[in-house]
Amino acid sequence: MSEVVNVAEMFGKNVFNETVMKERLPKSVFKKLKKTIEDGAELDPSIADVVAHAMKDWAIERGATHYTHWFQPLTGITAEKHDSFISAPTSDGKVIMEFSGKELVKGEPDASSFPSGGLRATFEARGYTAWDCTSPAFLREDAIGVTLCIPTAFCSYTGEALDKKTPLLRSMEAVDEQAIRILRLFGNTTSKRVTPSVGPEQEYFLVDHEKYLQRKDLVYSGRTLFGAMPPKGQELEDHYFGSIRERVAAYMKEVNEELWKLGVPAKTQHNEVAPAQHELAPIFEQANVAVDHNQLVMETLKKVAGRHGLNCLLHEKPFAGVNGSGKHNNWSLTTDDGINLLNPGETPHENIQFLLVLSCILKAVDKHADLLRESAADVGNDHRLGANEAPPAIISVFIGEQLEDVVDQLCSTGEATRSKVGGTLKTGVRTLPDLFKDATDRNRTSPFAFTGNKFEFRMVGSSDSISSPNVVLNTITAEAFKEAADILENAEDFDTAVHDLIKNQLSAHRRVIFNGNGYSAEWVEEAEKRGLPNLKSMVEAIPALTTEASIRMFEEFKVFTKAELESRVEIEYEAYSKAINIEARTMIEVASKQLIPAVVKYTSILADSIGKIKSACPDADTSVQEELLVEVSAYLSDMKVAVAALSEVADKCAAIGDNKEQATAYHDEVVPAMAALRTPADKLELIVDKELWPLPSYGDLIFEV
């Protein structure tokens, strides 16, 4: 037996959490801090010094030498700059360890190189990080030593958000305020806050690190840009939920332990559909913490992989031809006293509050489908959304049989009088218990599925921050709640008014409900008839951020200013162009320096062999070698032509000045040119002697972990 793991003892060991604060802070300070954390009250600056002091002592006792303001710039990953706790040496050459309230609350990284999308010129580069006390500080142990990480928001000198946390916090406040109005309408006077809960399921691939290093495409772009399908793919589905191999198991164990220490409630792990693909899901937490924790999950997955000779690929589509990776963003709204607004109860038709919430969310999703789609757009996700595996690029909502029936009743007769029940599942085996069956089956193809007491937004990319999807979900819901509350607070007869409102909202937005197969071609047609947007690529989705409706809404709820939205548009176009440019340059390099030389070698071996055979035995049949030589030479020349064409369009696009025009050109011209180069290369991989082929194959990568 291996050593016993005491999870309870390990959990949160490296977190400056409530227990630690309670132990180490004076009562009055603890109370004030807790009020900010729990009730959203403004932080009292006078307590900062005391908190900083306690935090420093706690961290130093655990070996910390440095602290960092940990933030999430618009690159989508996290950033940090470390400062040690040491003070200026005293006259006798000693140092003391210091950390002031000011250093805790505010930082000023020289952050001029982070993308700001024009919000900040480099000559006015001041950017500030501000302590987010609603997400607990934690200690990170790695080769540098132990570092105290303080989650922070990152803003410009003029207060514009330069990060992914600030708008999220703003959107949480917006939905809180409006949701409380809804609750009050139904006579709830006790709940104080409504907070979005988020549980993200994270998919990833593991490959052998040595093989990874032999693939410059993986190293530079995170995905394979060449690669023929092995004889076996995922068709047997024997990997899905399969037993976990030893090396991967050891890896997962360590990932869990690292995460538990950081207070991340890692819960579920299993093998996914594609070979070498896995999933990790934590227990849901309030949105802000869940977003931070998902960043820690991604970081930990990568870091621990290195210790096991593995490499963790978070890219949405590391391998063509097998499933890609996504992130299911489970989302619900919960009060501070534990009421889930998305809980329909046993008899949803009688649960008027739930039906109002549902109809508001349907309205929000229908009205802002483009924004929701945009929030899941990233470069890698273009390979999934709309391709035959992830939910389509069209936003629709699955609500299941039971709720659809209630909606039907309401829309047709104006009255819902019954809810379908689940009944029992007969196993047909006497020794097995009959199981209680949910009233609704699952649907795996819907981008936005109601799963019992939460919505599951399944479009999000595996490598992306989950901040944007949650910002959009919170804000569009806040808007719908506000519009409902504005009507209902002034209604003379509440019961009639709420009934009419639910019916009207459901009838007006029913078109977004779809319970069928979201992967089918018929749905694409049907969705078009219903007038639902189908934004097939990231570059097509980006403009959704700055439509009139979007600017109006985000400004109304103070989540984004117009300038902040415009900056995000610029950054996204730029990010797209840069990523495609790197992929194109990598393909050119790999093709020119590795693949073409290997194929040339193979052709000369063939030619030599033909010559030698002919001279040794003029009657011998060399037709096989000759045919191969002809075939290989033809693909080789296709490759050469394609390399030249790709170089030319890549150069052309690189020179375009306007961000939108440039991204569009990369999408329309470079992406097809890359495909044109890949085709002959993948054909050649299947013909050329494996000994000569310079890249580990798909089979080597995904079946030999």
Ligand code: ADP
């Ligand atoms: P499923 O099997 O339907 O995907 P799970 O129970 O495995 O559901 O949960 C998937 C994720 O959803 C987990 O991270 C879980 O914590 C989260 N989750 C469960 N309930 C809620 C909720 N009410 N709000 C937000 N997330 C939730």
Ligand code: MG
């Ligand atoms: Mg799921």
